[in-house]
Amino acid sequence: MIHGEIHQNVRQYINGRWETSATTGVSANPSDTSEVVAEYARADRRQVESAIRAAADAFSHWSHSTPQRRADVLDRIGTELLARKDELGLLLAREVGKTLPEAVAEAARAGQVFKFFAGEALRGGGENMASVRAGVQVDVTREPVGVAGLITPWNSPLAVPATKIAPALAHGNCVVFKPAELVPACGWTLAEIISRAALPAGVFNLVMGSGREAGQALVDSPLVDAVSFTGSARNGERILQAVAARRAKVQLEMGGKNALVVLADADIDHAVDCAVQGAYFSNGQRCTASSRLIVEAAVHDAFVARLRERLKALKIGHALERGVDIGPLVDEERLARSLAWVGIAREEGAEHVWGGEPLQRATAGHYMSPALFLARPGHRIAREEIFGPLACVLRAADYDEALALCNDTPSGLSAGICTNSLKHAMHFRRHAEVGMTMVNLPTAGVDFHVPFGGRKGSGYGPREQGRHAAEFYTTVKTGYMLA
Numbered sequence: 001m002i003h004g005e006i007h008q009n010v011r012q013y014i015n016g017r018w019e020t021s022a023t024t025g026v027s028a029n030p031s032d033t034s035e036v037v038a039e040y041a042r043a044d045r046r047q048v049e050s051a052i053r054a055a056a057d058a059f060s061h062w063s064h065s066t067p068q069r070r071a072d073v074l075d076r077i078g079t080e081l082l083a084r085k086d087e088l089g090l091l092l093a094r095e096v097g098k099t100l101p102e103a104v105a106e107a108a109r110a111g112q113v114f115k116f117f118a119g120e121a122l123r124g125g126g127e128n129m130a131s132v133r134a135g136v137q138v139d140v141t142r143e144p145v146g147v148a149g150l151i152t153p154w155n156s157p158l159a160v161p162a163t164k165i166a167p168a169l170a171h172g173n174c175v176v177f178k179p180a181e182l183v184p185a186c187g188w189t190l191a192e193i194i195s196r197a198a199l200p201a202g203v204f205n206l207v208m209g210s211g212r213e214a215g216q217a218l219v220d221s222p223l224v225d226a227v228s229f230t231g232s233a234r235n236g237e238r239i240l241q242a243v244a245a246r247r248a249k250v251q252l253e254m255g256g257k258n259a260l261v262v263l264a265d266a267d268i269d270h271a272v273d274c275a276v277q278g279a280y281f282s283n284g285q286r287c288t289a290s291s292r293l294i295v296e297a298a299v300h301d302a303f304v305a306r307l308r309e310r311l312k313a314l315k316i317g318h319a320l321e322r323g324v325d326i327g328p329l330v331d332e333e334r335l336a337r338s339l340a341w342v343g344i345a346r347e348e349g350a351e352h353v354w355g356g357e358p359l360q361r362a363t364a365g366h367y368m369s370p371a372l373f374l375a376r377p378g379h380r381i382a383r384e385e386i387f388g389p390l391a392c393v394l395r396a397a398d399y400d401e402a403l404a405l406c407n408d409t410p411s412g413l414s415a416g417i418c419t420n421s422l423k424h425a426m427h428f429r430r431h432a433e434v435g436m437t438m439v440n441l442p443t444a445g446v447d448f449h450v451p452f453g454g455r456k457g458s459g460y461g462p463r464e465q466g467r468h469a470a471e472f473y474t475t476v477k478t479g480y481m482l483a
């Protein structure tokens with residue numbers, strides 16, 4: 001396998017300048033661990049604080065920039081992302097291990113998000129209404145919040161940052177962006193494109209470093225007015241406490257234990273497709289992955305048999321190899337954790353159906369066969385987020401039990417149902433306790449222009465994406481005037 005280019009100049013972007021740091025780190029290709037993807041600077045607390053100060057200083061100017069100016073900047077970024085989607089997808093596939101088609105699609109999505117928010121910068125507006133008092137006029141306007149600290153995970157290293165950076169800038173905020181440690185090349189490349197989009201110095205800043213130091217500095221700073229975090233529930237909970245304690249705005253997008261319900265009247269082949277895509281593509285390393293497959297008793301055995309055949313036929317290998325369905329897990333630690341879940345499933349008495357083995361390929365990478373178990377509702381594999389290629393099937397007597405099982409979780413991100421019954425589809429859309437429902441579609445795979453997010457333990461604060469992003473990235477002002 002030919003190694004790709006090493007990104008060596010991966011530095012912080014603070015107040016319009018590229019800065020090195022005292023310490024450095026590397027990211028490696030999970031499909032071939034002998035390949036270094038990036039050598040990058042790791043920001044310390046002092047550097048993050050200087051990025052925050054730069055953003056705070058730039059705010060008075062940027063918050064009063066014209067909508068046209070903001071739209072032009074975002075449009076330019078979106079245009080470049082779309083034009084370079086193949087190259088960026090290749091980088092993403094090398095750094096995270098998503099297959100090339102998935103990675104290119106993510107790069108394109110990041111571009112579409114910037115294009116959408118270029119439009120939002122122009123569409124933003126307020127309300128004008130009659131006062132209840134004679135001779136008084138009232139209007140409701142939206143203003144930017146201030147400095148937005150944006151903290152993102154490794155699993156969608158272009159799309160998730162785009163979903164935060166684009167609305168923050170569109171609505172007139174200044175940004176300090178901290179990507180996850182595993183994906184510095186993706187974070188830096190996005191920042192490099194943004195750095196050439198004619199933004200005033202300090203409006204957008206990149207700090208790469210650990211969550212404990214660089215991330216925590218954003219959470220703690222009194223100059224950061226809004227923190228948007230996507231990541232694990234454990235870190236989200238800590239961030240919520242810290243940010244709420246100093247009364248700044250906070251938005252959390254966290255994990256899920258998403259269910260796909262399969263009813264007896266469903267097209268079973270299509271349901272199996274939905275399960276394979278939702279549970280196993282990207283190795284289940286998606287917050288919307290369907291790690292619970294809840295199947296009505298009448299079709300349970302047929303569904304499991306067909307799913308097993310599909311899993312046997314999947315091609316697991318190097319993310320850049322043509323025809324590969326699933327690449328490697330992102331790193332050694334996540335592979336070890338997923339294999340440990342296979343051990344837990346066996347120990348708690350779940351019935352093994354297929355997979356769950358480490359795999360050897362021509363290059364040294366973090367490969368594993370997709371694992372399927374039959375479980376009971378109390379099993380840990382049916383209750384906790386795994387974030388790996390392991391799903392379990394739960395048997396339900398009928399639709400009512402399937403819905404009850406679906407909702408029997410502290411999470412509430414995405415839920416799907418495969419059925420040909422309009423009655424059950426409509427009921428499910430109304431009664432699934434989640435932020436997003438899918439009928440005859442996988443639980444993962446969403447549009448970029450409509451709200452994204454969850455309820456219960458999966459999310460906190462206003463939704464991301466679409467027009468709803470304004471709820472987080474603006475603050476409302478009510479103005480009265482004697483006419």
Ligand code: NAD
Binds near residue numbers: 154179181230387
């Ligand atoms: P993580 O919580 O380990 O890290 C996420 C980010 O938070 C990283 O940038 C990390 O450096 C930073 N961080 C860690 N500790 C911090 C602290 N104390 N203060 C500030 N920042 C800190 O999550 P991960 O392993 O990168 O991502 C996987 C998780 O993300 C899964 O649980 C998945 O479900 C979730 N996720 C959710 C969504 C969603 O939109 N709901 C999307 C993608 C991923």
